[in-house]
Amino acid sequence: xxxxxxxxxxxxxxxxxxxxxxxxxxxxxxxxxxxxxxxxxxxxxxxxxxxxxxxxxxxxxxxxxxxxxxxxxxxxxxxxxxxxxxxxxxxxxxxxxxxxxxxxxxxxxxxxxxxxxxxxxxxxxxxxxxxxxxxxxxxxxxx
Numbered sequence: 270x271x272x273x274x275x276x277x278x279x280x281x282x283x284x285x286x287x288x289x290x291x292x293x294x295x296x297x298x299x300x301x302x303x304x305x306x307x308x309x310x311x312x313x314x315x316x317x318x319x320x321x322x323x324x325x326x327x328x329x330x331x332x333x334x335x336x337x338x339x340x341x342x343x344x345x346x347x348x349x350x351x352x353x354x355x356x357x358x359x360x361x362x363x364x365x366x367x368x369x370x371x372x373x374x375x376x377x378x379x380x381x382x383x384x385x386x387x388x389x390x391x392x393x394x395x396x397x398x399x400x401x402x403x404x405x406x407x408x409x410x411x412x
Contacts, residue, residue, distance in 0.1 A: 306343065
């Protein structure tokens with residue numbers, strides 16, 4: 270009983286800390302929608318996004334869509350540098366091809382990158398299913 274109480278309190282404190290860090294702008298939160306990053310990420314997973322200028326092959330980045338509103342969460346499969354700008358070639362883990370429709374010149378330009386998914390010891394941090402509330406509210410409010 271005491272172990273369950275302790276674990277529950279630790280998880281609650283971590284959740285509150287994540288919310289406070291988000292409000293203060295130290296991190297951002299993103300909700301996964303769609304199968305492109307399965308099995309790593311599922312629809313409804315909440316990911317923690319950190320700003321970073323140090324993006325490498327294998328990192329999972331969040332970037333603005335080229336056309337329209339919205340963001341994409343995909344893995345960097347190569348990095349190209351041209352005229353002082355980094356361009357990231359990205360691909361969903363579950364997609365057969367890179368995100369060619371989103372590219373400008375040689376990939377996704379650094380200017381469209383919001384950040385990368387927080388990893389601890391190489392494991393991307395996510396909170397499963399908690400993002401479903403956001404997805405439901407988005408659908409209800411857009412009708």
